[in-house]
Amino acid sequence: MSTSAPLTSSAPPATSARPGPAGDVGATDGPVAQLEGVSRWYGKVVAVSDVTLTLRPGVTALLGPNGAGKSTLLRLVCGLTRPSRGTVRLLGEDPRRHPEVYRRVGLAPQQEALFDHESPTRFVETAARLVGLADPVGATREALDRVGLDPADPRPLRQRSGGERQRAKIAQAIVHRPPLLVLDEPVEGLDPRQRLAVLDLVAALGAEGHTVLVSSHVLGELDRISDRVLVMAQGRVVAAGTSHGLRELLDDRPMKVRVGTDRPRALAAALVGLDGVVAVTLEPPGDGPGAPPGAVVVDTLAAPLLRRSLAARAVDARAVLHEVRALDDDLDSVFRYLVTR
Numbered sequence: 001m002s003t004s005a006p007l008t009s010s011a012p013p014a015t016s017a018r019p020g021p022a023g024d025v026g027a028t029d030g031p032v033a034q035l036e037g038v039s040r041w042y043g044k045v046v047a048v049s050d051v052t053l054t055l056r057p058g059v060t061a062l063l064g065p066n067g068a069g070k071s072t073l074l075r076l077v078c079g080l081t082r083p084s085r086g087t088v089r090l091l092g093e094d095p096r097r098h099p100e101v102y103r104r105v106g107l108a109p110q111q112e113a114l115f116d117h118e119s120p121t122r123f124v125e126t127a128a129r130l131v132g133l134a135d136p137v138g139a140t141r142e143a144l145d146r147v148g149l150d151p152a153d154p155r156p157l158r159q160r161s162g163g164e165r166q167r168a169k170i171a172q173a174i175v176h177r178p179p180l181l182v183l184d185e186p187v188e189g190l191d192p193r194q195r196l197a198v199l200d201l202v203a204a205l206g207a208e209g210h211t212v213l214v215s216s217h218v219l220g221e222l223d224r225i226s227d228r229v230l231v232m233a234q235g236r237v238v239a240a241g242t243s244h245g246l247r248e249l250l251d252d253r254p255m256k257v258r259v260g261t262d263r264p265r266a267l268a269a270a271l272v273g274l275d276g277v278v279a280v281t282l283e284p285p286g287d288g289p290g291a292p293p294g295a296v297v298v299d300t301l302a303a304p305l306l307r308r309s310l311a312a313r314a315v316d317a318r319a320v321l322h323e324v325r326a327l328d329d330d331l332d333s334v335f336r337y338l339v340t341r
């Protein structure tokens with residue numbers, strides 16, 4: 001796991017990328033997209049700052065809190081937004097000079113409502129015609145079939161569930177079988193079942209040889225399907241690597257852990273000397289029935305060691321554990337840590 005380090009063209013290819021059948025996805029020699037020192041600002045707002053990265057086949061997750069610059073970066077990758085500084089190459093070409101490369105990119109944007117009055121079939125067919133496919137009807141049927149939507153169902157998008165709308169957006173993005181697929185928050189607002197279906201679809205597209213860049217503002221949401229993870233905060237890529245590497249990096253940060261127990265004093269004494277523990281605070285149990293149970297709040301620089309040692313120390317202290325909870329495991333804390341380290 002590297003932090004703040006650019007992914008360069010020497011970065012290893014995505015580990016689980018498996019090329020699909022010949023002709024499944026447009027052939028790609030070399031990196032599908034390359035950004036070199038790319039910044040984009042709007043007036044005084046710097047949306048993306050000095051980003052260098054290379055995308056290759058497989059799924060790359062782009063994580064970051066709201067306003068981190070993800071959507072702007074996705075639009076820069078697609079060539080839809082012009083960089084204020086730096087260069088973008090799509091399939092080896094400058095998209096501004098070679099607009100034909102846009103035909104080899106599929107984008108499922110975050111914005112909704114544009115085609116609300118259309119059925120998924122009409123929506124996808126319009127996209128197929130716009131890129132000049134020879135058989136837009138057949139391609140639409142295939143794309144809808146791929147995402148599990150019935151081409152014969154005439155109900156407009158505004159009457160569809162969040163999951164169906166997301167799948168229609170993905171069908172519109174893959175109808176011309178582009179090598180590069182960019183999906184902006186495709187699982188936002190979906191229930192767990194729909195989320196699983198969309199994630200499985202994204203994983204399958206990556207495994208077929210598409211280069212998929214997919215964003216989310218929820219840490220951990222894309223872990224299962226990503227070959228690589230980029231973490232953005234305040235316009236910068238602050239961490240890049242594998243999901244596993246990101247988890248290890250986060251494990252190494254200082255953490256505040258609340259341990260609920262019936263014997264806070266004894267447990268605190270047992271934890272004080274543990275490596276990495278820098279402070280232990282007592283929350284004594286309240287008085288009377290229904291009062292809050294006691295707890296120990298531990299500040300540690302070695303969360304994995306605390307996790308490994310806690311049970312044994314509790315046994316030594318004859319303390320029963322009610323809960324173990326990281327108090328600063330919310331997204332904002334994690335991103336703040338990555339930005340300030």
Ligand SMILES: Nc1ncnc2c1ncn2[C@@H]1O[C@H](COP(=O)(O)OP(=O)(O)OP(=O)(O)O)[C@@H](O)[C@H]1O
Nearest residue numbers: 042045047064065066067068069070071072073217
């Ligand atoms: N067209 C624009 N004009 C002015 N400011 C913009 C424009 N597009 C983005 N920004 C600003 O750039 C910053 C990054 O926005 P961006 O939409 O890329 O972030 P994001 O990570 O995708 O956030 P979200 O998940 O909330 O969409 C924000 O401060 C935003 O207000």
